[in-house]
Amino acid sequence: MKPLRLLLLGAPGSGKGTQTSKVLKDFTHIKAISSGDILRQQINAQTNIGKEISRYIKNGSLVPDEIMARLLETELQRRQWLNRDASWLLDGFPRTFTQASILDEVLGKSGANLNQVVELDVDQKVILQRIEARWIHLPSGRVYNLDYNPPKVPFKDDVTGEPLSKRSDDNAETFQKRLDIYNGEIGPLRDYYKQKNIFHTISGNSSDIIYPQLSRYLSEKFAS
Ligand code: G5P
Numbered sequence: 001m002k003p004l005r006l007l008l009l010g011a012p013g014s015g016k017g018t019q020t021s022k023v024l025k026d027f028t029h030i031k032a033i034s035s036g037d038i039l040r041q042q043i044n045a046q047t048n049i050g051k052e053i054s055r056y057i058k059n060g061s062l063v064p065d066e067i068m069a070r071l072l073e074t075e076l077q078r079r080q081w082l083n084r085d086a087s088w089l090l091d092g093f094p095r096t097f098t099q100a101s102i103l104d105e106v107l108g109k110s111g112a113n114l115n116q117v118v119e120l121d122v123d124q125k126v127i128l129q130r131i132e133a134r135w136i137h138l139p140s141g142r143v144y145n146l147d148y149n150p151p152k153v154p155f156k157d158d159v160t161g162e163p164l165s166k167r168s169d170d171n172a173e174t175f176q177k178r179l180d181i182y183n184g185e186i187g188p189l190r191d192y193y194k195q196k197n198i199f200h201t202i203s204g205n206s207s208d209i210i211y212p213q214l215s216r217y218l219s220e221k222f223a224s
């Protein structure tokens, strides 16, 4: 396969994390970063930056662009992804126009710009219910849902057996704010990537409807 440098966009709860897990299982040469997971791990480790970002996440605001871009650049360097041969997927970053410009600058230096952006288009009316039933395994970022994909043992991670936790921003009030912010930011981002001819939308109100489309799309687009 040709190298894939993919950004997954989608409203909170649209299934970015869920689709990412499925992609990693089927396309084993692809690696992934979730910006939300990186932030939650910083908070959990009680780093200085973690203390600062905790209040943004808790009230559903975006973490400032400069902090976010710095964290992501460090992570891309640490993983040695800033080269043309690596295949990877970003879940949740960039999510503002400014972040998109910063990322292009960083990636451009190694000639490894994003070559695909996929937005998951899910009816926002069906999402809130998903969020309220979500539990996560914080260290790995694995996501569960009490209805859709429950853990094998209630409230325990399938792989490690460790306890699952709730996210501080998974409540109706904060969720609505996150959704409003998403709807406010997504227009310019869509336009930015449409202009570059790398933007694609996949619609469906279930992850099981979206994934076969995503998988087919990636296979066709990146087959060598
Ligand atoms: P995150 O962590 O990036 P969001 O808000 O973008 O958070 P979220 O909530 O993680 O996105 P998701 O990954 O799109 O949603 O969805 P998911 O976890 O896969 O699925 C949601 C739930 O639905 C799960 O329980 C899943 O099992 C279930 N599910 C999936 N599919 C189905 C289905 O078909 N049916 C049913 N019934 N259930 C299903 O960002 C969090 C915060 O971090 C900061 C911000 O403060 C943000 O609010 N942040 C950033 N700030 C600035 N810039 C950035 N780039 C930032 N990135 C993160």
Ligand code: MG
Binding pocket: 016, 017, 034, 036
């Ligand atoms: Mg997620």
